[in-house]
Amino acid sequence: MSGRRGIDPVVRKETLRVGAIAYVGIALMLLVFFLLHTFCPKEVWDVPFDYTVVLGGVCCGIIDILNFFLMGLAVVKVTSLEPVTDEEGNPSDEDKSKARRIMSTSMRLRFLFMIVWCILAIVLPCFNPIAGILPLLFPTFGIKVLGLAKKSAD
Amino acid sequence: MDLLAKGIALMGCAIGAGLALIAGIGPGIGEGNAVAKALEAIGRQPECKSSVTSTMLLGCAVAETTGIYGFVTGLLLIFVAPGMFMDYLA
Numbered sequence: 520m521s522g523r524r525g526i527d528p529v530v531r532k533e534t535l536r537v538g539a540i541a542y543v544g545i546a547l548m549l550l551v552f553f554l555l556h557t558f559c560p561k562e563v564w565d566v567p568f569d570y571t572v573v574l575g576g577v578c579c580g581i582i583d584i585l586n587f588f589l590m591g592l593a594v595v596k597v598t599s600l601e602p603v604t605d606e607e608g609n610p611s612d613e614d615k616s617k618a619r620r621i622m623s624t625s626m627r628l629r630f631l632f633m634i635v636w637c638i639l640a641i642v643l644p645c646f647n648p649i650a651g652i653l654p655l656l657f658p659t660f661g662i663k664v665l666g667l668a669k670k671s672a673d
Numbered sequence: 674m675d676l677l678a679k680g681i682a683l684m685g686c687a688i689g690a691g692l693a694l695i696a697g698i699g700p701g702i703g704e705g706n707a708v709a710k711a712l713e714a715i716g717r718q719p720e721c722k723s724s725v726t727s728t729m730l731l732g733c734a735v736a737e738t739t740g741i742y743g744f745v746t747g748l749l750l751i752f753v754a755p756g757m758f759m760d761y762l763a
Contacts, residue, residue, distance in 0.1 A: 527726070528723075529723050529726045529727050529730070530726075530730070532727075533727060533730050533731065537734065587730075587734060590730070590733055590734065590737075591730050594708065594726060594729055594730050594733060595726060597708045597711070597712060598708075598711060598712065598715055598722060598725065598726050598729075600712065614712060615709040615712060615713070616709075618705070618708045618709050618711075618712050619705035619706070619708065619709055620705075621708070622701075622704045622705050622707075622708045622733075623701045623702075623704070623705050626700065626701050626704060626737070626740075627701070630697060630740065630744065633741070633744065634744070637744070637745070637748050638748075641748065641752050648752075652745060652748070655741055655745070656738065656741060656742075656745075658734060659734055659735050659737070659738040659741075662731050662734055662735055663735065666731075
């Protein structure tokens with residue numbers, strides 16, 4: 520753990536990148552909502568474009584960033600373990616199971632957190648359910664697209 | 674008959690949602706294995722720690738998607754599909 524406010528620089532850098540990807544995706548989603556709201560006939564499909572869509576997208580972006588950041592903290596916690604290694608440098612089984620335990624606990628808590636958010640997005644009238652849930656998939660999509668772009672550039 | 678059809682539709686939604694959430698198990702196991710292997714790699718080559726951490730972060734984020742897909746499908750089956758079925762059967 521190093522860097523500003525004790526956050527690992529790798530986690531900070533990747534979280535900023537994922538946040539940027541998520542908000543670019545959310546901006547595109549809002550654009551699609553706006554276009555559908557403007558040009559799609561209301562009797563065919565009444566697409567809303569009001570504060571609920573914007574609020575749902577913005578809050579889901581925060582959830583995306585927080586989810587990735589918490590995952591980053593768990594990963595750094597695991598990689599900061601001082602492994603007890605054998606002669607070949609392999610960590611002991613105890614360290615491996617501790618690493619697995621930390622990650623699965625982190626994932627369980629993050630999923631619980633996302634379940635709570637999704638239920639709130641569906642139940643509360645101040646959030647549009649689609650705009651509140653869809654951005655959960657944007658970071659992964661962005662990472663895959665960037666990975667493919669990097670691969671093709673190489 | 675109508676009640677039976679509605680009951681079957683709701684039961685299908687509930688079973689489907691339960692099955693969809695099984696997808697959450699896979700990423701947990703996968704992430705656990707990935708970090709165990711990353712720990713092994715860092716143990717062998719401690720100087721690669723930052724690059725291993727960075728790669729693993731992105732890998733874990735991608736691995737989680739499967740769980741999120743299942744989870745979103747489950748939520749749709751719980752909150753959206755029953756209403757649609759009820760409208761269809763009405």
